[in-house]
Amino acid sequence: MGFKAALSRPFAALIVRGTDKWKRNAVAAQQKTLAGLISSAKNTAFGKDHRFDAITTYEDFKKQVPVRDYEDLRPYIDRVVNGEADVLWKGKPLYFAKTSGTTSGVKYIPLSKESMPEHVKAARNALLTYIHETGNASFVDGKMIFLQGSPVLTKKNGINVGRLSGIVAHLVPAYLQKNRMPSYETNCIEDWEQKVDAIVAETIQEDMRLISGIPPWVQMYFDKLQEQSGGKKIKDVFKNFSLFVYGGVNYEPYRAKIEASIGKKIDSIETYPASEGFIAYQDSQHDKSLLLLVNAGIFYEFIPADEFYNDDPVRLSLGEVELEKNYALILNTNAGLWGYSIGDTVKFVSKDPYKIMVTGRIKHFISAFGEHVIGEEVEHALLTVANEEGVGITEFTVAPQVETPAGELPYHEWFIEFSTPPADLTAFSKKVDEALQKKNIYYFDLIEGKILQPLIIRSLKKDAFVDFMRTQGKLGGQNKVPRLSNDRKIADVLSSFTN
Known part of the structure; x- marks a missing residue:
């Protein structure tokens, strides 16, 4: 076992102990999160417009802050994009994550100095939780590949703009940089076919142990690897490949083909990141559900999916949800999204701890x-x-x-x-x-x-x-x-x- 792998085990144990504390007190953690969010944003334009200084309970919050989607919140976001400070959150964002919009065409999701570290921490903790449960830390000593968007950033009124995965690429911890692939230059290639060819050329002779990405993108990478290796299974190309990390789409339609390409079953971790926040991750190889991150700067609300389009739908906090019921997910974040409908639907499969399954979108x-x-x-x-x-x-x-x-x-x-x-x-x-x-x-x-x-x-x-x-x-x-x-x-x- 290498030095990094040996060091990761006690670190993993420490992280899991901390996770266990808020898992056991999830409702209290959410109450604390809401109070902290309101306190931090009470002097912003949004906070003043919605009387944050008068909010002391969740019931107060619901009366003052309506549920909105991006278009509804856009008048405030446009002010932020135009360079104004203290609008939705204190100061200005560190980044804008550029995503697809509906009527607007492009959405600019703010990422603050408080929210951005939570994205990185959640991804790290998903891996450390896996290490603690399985004892497998060997992948830390080998190469890891993250199939992601280009890290090239542009600027809008002095604020860096890019895809979330490209932004995160700039924030990979130093202790993983030497293990990480592909190279920055290859990651910047925009044409996906050219990019995959370059990634294959860079990695085919490497000791790849962890592969992460959206399943269809990973499948294309595997197909190219097999072409270049004369039809070898991935397990024979990368003999120490042991962990697949994925998110973004439902894995099940791709599972059989990906496992056939690999040539064996390997462990996998599902994550639930979004530009608006890192929401959940799989914390056990024996359970496909995702641990809701209740201590990561997001206060969650839940609307029964069949009530979502009502004029005055029921809004529930974490302590009020029921198991196996479909809810539209609403976020309030430490980047200044308030009563924000992310568009996803989830159901709870456990309340001890609170664990979810992503069930789809509120719209087709x-x-x-x-x-x-x-x-x-x-x-x-x-x-x-x-x-x-x-x-x-x-x-x-x-x-x-x-x-x-x-x-x-x-x-x-x-x-x-x-x-x-x-x-x-x-x-x-x-x-x-x-x-x-x-x-x-x-x-x-x-x-x-x-x-x-x-x-x-x-x-x-x-x-x-x-x-x-x-x-x-x-x-x-x-x-x-x-x-x-x-x-x-x-x-x-x-x-x-x-x-």
């Missing part, structure tokens, strides 16, 4: 590759082009197609019933794809980086959706076909209704 969406494409975006892209081209749309739905023939990139598959079809379906598809890229920067990045190929439209027969609903026993009434699905349950049936 596609995020098979981390693109976070939502209904408003596909509707805007399709209908804008259709109106320009004089094309009539009866109904449509969109789903990801992950299982493609060898050598063919995955794509979004659109099933459209036209009332007035386009003269040239290929040209129409191209315009819709370009319109979607303009609305969603993640989707743009995936197309530009050759992770996805442009969308493909399947033209459906007349009355296809009516016939489909009839087969499902859902014809009439208020039953609707979702415009977006993150699986192929609908798409696979609709395939039999194509022209």
Whole structure:
């Protein structure tokens, strides 16, 4: 065992002891977090507008602070982006995490000097918790790869702007820098295919022991490794590879293929990071649920998912939640997000400690590759082009197609019933794809980086959706076909209704 691995074990034990303290007192930790957030922000523009000086209880807080999404909070965020201090949080942010928006196109999520260390600490503690539970610290002595976005940052009114993963790349602890791959220069490559080729060239001869990334990105890396190694399994390329860390999308659709590529089952850790905050991580190899981080600068609220769109939905604190119930997740953070709907839904599978499973999005969406494409975006892209081209749309739905023939990139598959079809379906598809890229920067990045190929439209027969609903026993009434699905349950049936 190397020096780093030996040193990591007592450090892991220390971290787990600290974690156990707040795990046992989670509700109290949340109450303390809320009080601290209100105290820190009471002199900000938001704090003054919402009478933070008069808030002493959670009930007071709910009366003063409404639930908002990014667009609702945008008037304040725009002030921050324009360089104003003390708006949502004291001072100015250290960074803006640039993410995809809905109507806005781009969102700038503030990261403060208080919130940024929590991202790094949570990622570190996920690994240390694993070491403490399993005793496996050998990966610390080898190379680790983090497949992530470019670390190149731009500036907006003096504040650094980048993707969250690219920002975090600048904050990797010094004791891991020598172990970390790929090189900074390779990480800066924007074209994903070129980047993967460069990563393979850099790593194929290295002692890779930990690999981290979004599952489909990792699968592409594995495919390239196998090509370059003459078809070897990953376990034979990297003989000491022992830990896979992932997040961002549901791993299950990719699990079988990734394990087949590796050639054996290995331990894995699921994490739940978001630009808005690091929310949870898997803390046991015997349990797939995620430990909610209640002591990390975030005060959580929960709205029953079936009440989310009510005029006055129930808002619950941690101590009020029930097991196995679907909740929309609301965040209040030490970067100045208040009553912020992140768009995810979760359910609790344990309250001792508080552990969650991510169940989906409050709205229909596609995020098979981390693109976070939502209904408003596909509707805007399709209908804008259709109106320009004089094309009539009866109904449509969109789903990801992950299982493609060898050598063919995955794509979004659109099933459209036209009332007035386009003269040239290929040209129409191209315009819709370009319109979607303009609305969603993640989707743009995936197309530009050759992770996805442009969308493909399947033209459906007349009355296809009516016939489909009839087969499902859902014809009439208020039953609707979702415009977006993150699986192929609908798409696979609709395939039999194509022209």
